[in-house]
Amino acid sequence: MQELLLHCRPGFEGEAAAELQELAAAQGVAGYAVTREGTALVRFVCPEEGEAQLLMRRLDFQSLIFVRQWALGSWLDVPAEDRITPIITACAQGPLASTLWLETADTNDGKAMAALTKKLGRPLESVLLKTRFLRPNKADAPRLHICFESGERIFVGWSWANNAAPWPMGIPRLKVPREAPSRSTLKLEEAWHHFIPRDQWDRRLAPGMQAVDLGAAPGGWTWQMVNRHMKVIAVDNGPMNRALMDSGQVEHVEADGYLFKPRAPVQWMVCDIVDKPARSSALLARWISRGWCREAIVNFKLPMKRRYYEVLQCMEHVQEAMDEAGIRGTIACKQLYSDREEVTCHVRVLQAGSYKVQPDH
The missing domain is CATH 3.30.70.2810 (Alpha-Beta Plaits)
Structure with missing residues (x-):
């Protein structure tokens, strides 16, 4: 062998x-x-x-x-x-x-x-x-x-x-829920299966947690968090799915996801905005280093060439921001089955650093 x-x-x-x-x-x-x-x-x-x-x-x-x-x-x-x-x-x-x-x-x-x-x-x-x-x-x-x-x-x-x-x-055998607004919902579900041990879901994806979904419309990723009974701030200039808004668990903020700042820290930030990977990694680094969230899942859309090295640069950028802020945590990337020309990055803060939380004001 x-x-x-x-x-x-x-x-x-x-x-x-x-x-x-x-x-x-x-x-x-x-x-x-x-x-x-x-x-x-x-x-x-x-x-x-x-x-x-x-x-x-x-x-x-x-x-x-x-x-x-x-x-x-x-x-x-x-x-x-x-x-x-x-x-x-x-x-x-x-x-x-x-x-x-x-x-x-x-x-x-x-x-x-x-x-x-x-x-x-x-x-x-x-x-x-x-x-x-x-x-x-x-x-x-x-x-x-x-x-x-x-x-x-x-x-x-x-x-x-x-x-x-x-x-x-x-390849996980996942099916698109009939109630979900888009097939992209499987990206977040598969990411949870890959990055979070199943016996930790009840603790790390707990009911009542606060989450932010950047680039949320029409709500595929938001649906997953609402289905876990979280409270979600959905940030997007586009319209959200009406059934999600009727759930009472979603606040829709019409804004650019890259410019949005939370009023207070949240447990989760997720983002599936189509843009350059360097811009998405900078967004992730900012949310983690400023203490705006404890865990995050962000998709990096890949260029046509040097895709592996582009991902490494994105991960290094996030790690450098964590080191500078004195944050101990984990960072990992995976090209999931539900991904196409992209990879999914997960960051979890294990020990907060010396930063001061910078809310939106």
């Missing part, structure tokens, strides 16, 4: 490759990326035995920006008349697994193999259970990933639940 298979958004293979290449070099691990534009998959090959597993153990999956999911393993060429036997032989070379995930790339070609993966799923699981390579009761065992590049080309790999995405291919 000398290779990591990385899932990413189609068209962002170069960013995922650059990210792993840089992080591997920082860990002193030699490796190289193999990419094909539009495939939504990246191979990261470590020629030295054991180095791929070492890299996977040393890197924190949550810190990866453009990688949705990963697995440690190798590729197989399999005959169409018997795909299961080679897979079982490959599984004998790896650890026991607790869960079987059949995956494809997140592309039209990948989706076209849904019938094949569905057909193979039950008989493959049955054989894995009989050979005891799959043991559902072994909770601490890794997950087994069988990723189909085609009907004859398969990746067999493993990931560990404490250092990987909790969903096959890194």
Whole structure:
């Protein structure tokens, strides 16, 4: 097992490759990326035995920006008349697994193999259970990933639940609520799933919290917070959804989100305004460093080139502002499944700094 298979958004293979290449070099691990534009998959090959597993153990999956999911393993060429036997032989070379995930790339070609993966799923699981390579009761065992590049080309790999995405291919199965004003509502819901452990939702997304939604109209993100029984200041010159306004939980302020200042600190600030990433990161830095919010989720719209390095610059800008204000906190970015030409940034203040809160007056 000398290779990591990385899932990413189609068209962002170069960013995922650059990210792993840089992080591997920082860990002193030699490796190289193999990419094909539009495939939504990246191979990261470590020629030295054991180095791929070492890299996977040393890197924190949550810190990866453009990688949705990963697995440690190798590729197989399999005959169409018997795909299961080679897979079982490959599984004998790896650890026991607790869960079987059949995956494809997140592309039209990948989706076209849904019938094949569905057909193979039950008989493959049955054989894995009989050979005891799959043991559902072994909770601490890794997950087994069988990723189909085609009907004859398969990746067999493993990931560990404490250092990987909790969903096959890194894609959460979320549905747009019928009551939500726009599909963008899923961006915020997915961000919560990624950045906030589920057992902390009742504490960090609690009823009665005060929140600000910058660039709110028509209210997709506001709807998520209202659904958690928060009080929301929705800032946008455009109209808000009438049902949200009738909830009694939303105050609509007609203003430019970049210029708005809160009357008092709030628990949450969220923003999905389409603008240059440097402007959005400056907005985020200002809200955090001035003590206007305790947690924030902001989307950075990416340029056409040097997207990975643009994100790093945005994160550095926010971190510098936090350091200057004496704030201890966490900052993370992820290109979520619901994102397109953007990434989602989350900041949480753990310890306030020496700043004085600057309200609007």
